[in-house]
Amino acid sequence: MSDLLLIRNAGQLLTLRGPEVPRRGDALSDLGLIRDGAVLIRNGSIEAAGPADEVERLAGEERDVTEIDARRRVVMPGFVDSHTHLVHGPPRLLDYEMRLRGADYHQISEAGGGILASVKAVRGAAPEDLEAQARAAVRNFVRHGTTTIEAKSGYGLDETAEFKALVVVAAVDGQPVDLIPTYLGAHIIPAEYKDDPDAYIQWMCEEMMPRIRRQRLAAFADVYCDRGAFTIHQARQYLTWAREVGFELKVHAEQFEHTGAARMACELGATSADHLEQADAEDAAALGRSPTIATLLPGSVFHLGLDRYAPARMLVENGAAVALATDFNPGTSPTCSMPFILSLACTRMRMSPAEAISAATINGAHAVRRAESIGSLEPGKQADVVLLNVKDYREIPYWFGVNLVEMAVKRGVVVYRQGEVVEKSAKERAADAR
Ligand code: NIG
Ligand code: FE
Numbered sequence: 001m002s003d004l005l006l007i008r009n010a011g012q013l014l015t016l017r018g019p020e021v022p023r024r025g026d027a028l029s030d031l032g033l034i035r036d037g038a039v040l041i042r043n044g045s046i047e048a049a050g051p052a053d054e055v056e057r058l059a060g061e062e063r064d065v066t067e068i069d070a071r072r073r074v075v076m077p078g079f080v081d082s083h084t085h086l087v088h089g090p091p092r093l094l095d096y097e098m099r100l101r102g103a104d105y106h107q108i109s110e111a112g113g114g115i116l117a118s119v120k121a122v123r124g125a126a127p128e129d130l131e132a133q134a135r136a137a138v139r140n141f142v143r144h145g146t147t148t149i150e151a152k153s154g155y156g157l158d159e160t161a162e163f164k165a166l167v168v169v170a171a172v173d174g175q176p177v178d179l180i181p182t183y184l185g186a187h188i189i190p191a192e193y194k195d196d197p198d199a200y201i202q203w204m205c206e207e208m209m210p211r212i213r214r215q216r217l218a219a220f221a222d223v224y225c226d227r228g229a230f231t232i233h234q235a236r237q238y239l240t241w242a243r244e245v246g247f248e249l250k251v252h253a254e255q256f257e258h259t260g261a262a263r264m265a266c267e268l269g270a271t272s273a274d275h276l277e278q279a280d281a282e283d284a285a286a287l288g289r290s291p292t293i294a295t296l297l298p299g300s301v302f303h304l305g306l307d308r309y310a311p312a313r314m315l316v317e318n319g320a321a322v323a324l325a326t327d328f329n330p331g332t333s334p335t336c337s338m339p340f341i342l343s344l345a346c347t348r349m350r351m352s353p354a355e356a357i358s359a360a361t362i363n364g365a366h367a368v369r370r371a372e373s374i375g376s377l378e379p380g381k382q383a384d385v386v387l388l389n390v391k392d393y394r395e396i397p398y399w400f401g402v403n404l405v406e407m408a409v410k411r412g413v414v415v416y417r418q419g420e421v422v423e424k425s426a427k428e429r430a431a432d433a434r
Contacts, residue, residue, distance in 0.1 A: 004065040005041040005383070005412055008056060011072035011391050013037025014357065015049050016376035022293060022321035022366040028355040031076075031393065032376070039075060041383040044412035049377035068407070068414075074393050076357065077377050078147025078177075078384035078408060079338035080364030083250075083274050083295055083325035086151035086172075086179070087134050087165040089121030092330045105256065105304060105332070106228055115155070115188050118330055122155040122165060131168045137328070138172055138179075140336040142416045145405040147177050147384035150325075150368050152222055154184030158192075162208065166217040176415040180368045182250060183212050186223035186230050186238045201234055205241035213246050219369075220271065221247035225261035232259050239268050248369060254278040255300075266290035272323065272367045276310040277301060281318075284311065288318035293367040295323040296359070298344035299333035312349035323363040324356060343400035353394040383412040 015032035023030070038055035040048045048055045059065050095113040099105075108114050122130065134151075141149055151169045156162035166181055173179040185204040193200035212218050221242035225235040229252075239249050249270035253261035258278040265273035266286045273287065274295040287294045296310045315322050324341050327333040335341070338360050345356040365375025373382050387407040388396060396404065408416040424432070 003043050003412065004059070004062055005068065005409075006056070006059045006065050007039040007041070007068045007070055007075055007385060007387070007409075008052060009072060010037040010039070010052070010070040010075035011035065012074045012393055013039065013049065013377070014074065014076035014393055015378065016077055016358065016362045017049070017378045018362070018376070020371060022291075022363050022371075023358045024288075024319045024321050025316065028316060028322065028358045029352060031354050031357060033393070037075065039377055039383070039385060041385075041409075041412040044383055046377055046379055046381050046383050048379060068387070070387055072391060073406065074388045074390050074396070076386055076388070076393070077361045077375055078386050078410070079145050079360050080148045080368065080370070080375055081141065081146045081325050081328070081338055082150045082272065082323055082364040082367035083297060083327050084149055084151055085154060085184070085327070085329035086137060086149065087122065087130055087153065087168050088118050088155050088330050089125055089130070089133070090330070091334060092117055095331060099305065109228060114331060116191065118155045119157055119161075119190065123158065123161045127164050127168060130164065131171055134168050134172050135175070137336060138175070138177060142177055142408050143405060144337040144339060144403055145386040145388070145408055146336070146338055147386070147408060147410050148180065148365070148368065148370065148374055149177060150180045150182055150220070152182040152184040153218070154187035154222070157185065157187065157190040159208065163217070166212065170217060176410050176413070180220070180370070181218040182220040182222050183209070183218040183247070184222040184224070186235070188224065188229050197234065201238055205238060209242055209245045209247065219248060220250050222250040222252065224252040225259050226252065226255050227257045232261060232264060235261060236264055236268070239264075239270070243268065250274060254283065262287065266292045271369055274325070274327075275300070276315070277308050279311055279315070281314065284314045284318040284320060287315060287320035291321075293323050293363060294320040295325055295367050296345065296349065297325055297327035297333065298348055299335050299341055300327045302344055302348070303333050303335075309344075309349045312345065312351050316351070316355065321363055321366065322351075322355070322359045323367045324359040325364065325367070337403070339396055339404065340401060342397040346397040347400070353397050356397055357393060383409060385409040389418070
């Protein structure tokens with residue numbers, strides 16, 4: 001017998017259906033919205049997503065259908081968070097306080113905080129502790145409606161710690177959401193290679209990459225190209241080698257300094273160029289002509305207390321395929337909340353709510369090369385669905401800092417239901433007890 005689930009009575013069903021290409025320009029505003037919709041799920045896949053009468057008629061021909069009543073709320077694909085540093089050890093609270101007192105990102109690194117502090121922590125951590133942390137974080141992502149998470153290494157940097165992080169990602173994958181692993185060996189130059197960065201690059205390319213590929217521990221390779229990290233020349237070397245070895249490419253590009261990394265990402269056929277806070281008109285034009293996804297991470301600008309967000313309007317107007325992600329990490333973006341990222345995208349980068357939703361679902365799926373199976377609610381795709389406690393999709397970014405996710409479904413299985421608040425007062429309960 002097949003396993004059937006009907007999500008009925010959706011006031012707004014956002015299908016995100018459309019051609020199998022990333023959304024650009026006006027297409028970003030097309031949510032494939034169906035008023036009064038329903039979704040029929042069979043064995044974890046979408047059988048139908050459309051007008052309630054049609055979908056319910058199909059379901060009516062079946063026996064043993066489990067029903068979920070969406071109560072006129074918004075039903076949409078789960079968020080695809082295409083950029084996270086999932087495995088990272090403890091929060092960096094000293095950095096946070098130093099920054100609040102006026103220190104900048106680079107001063108903090110020089111004082112022994114920053115990425116190196118997380119590297120020290122990850123190297124020293126027991127695998128089971130890292131795994132428990134990653135699982136706890138994943139639960140938080142799920143509570144905020146994310147059903148697929150890209151997860152980078154990059155806080156280990158030596159052989160043992162990078163493998164430890166990637167093995168944690170593999171262990172947590174599928175429990176309950178999918179993780180897509182990325183090797184970010186080129187995050188920064190570790191202290192032991194401070195005087196010989198070329199040797200570090202050579203070691204990553206010749207030793208680490210082939211082994212990681214052979215063991216299928218990462219699908220993507222990523223490099224942080226910026227001041228204090230890797231130069232454009234080093235990044236090109238690393239990415240060229242990574243492509244040879246069989247990785248898909250991602251680049252941390254134009255975050256603090258303009259380096260030319262975004263254009264290099266386009267030139268090398270990278271899947272995505274991420275950050276882009278310092279991107280200029282030429283970068284926007286290049287991304288507009290390129291299949292490379294422009295992934296914006298406004299959480300890091302917010303948390304660092306900076307003002308310069310990525311030029312989202314310029315990117316959209318130039319035809320770039322814009323995606324949004326959390327950049328979940330302990331230094332610049334400690335959040336698991338895609339809805340909050342949408343609030344920032346709208347309020348601070350002037351994306352429209354519809355553009356932000358496309359960027360966080362179907363374009364996120366393109367940014368992890370999974371658009372054939374996730375990112376929209378279309379027949380044959382994986383049934384990754386969220387139900388939000390709002391009647392209008394524009395409320396998703398509008399109510400900021402509030403978690404409106406009521407239910408998350410992964411491959412047809414309900415993996416999260418919002419908890420209940422006890423409404424009776426302590427006084428009333430005491431009276432009941434008497
Ligand atoms: O994407 N910028 C490089 N990597 C991270 C920050 C890492 C950290 O501070 O720990 C980012 O923002
Ligand atoms: Fe990042």
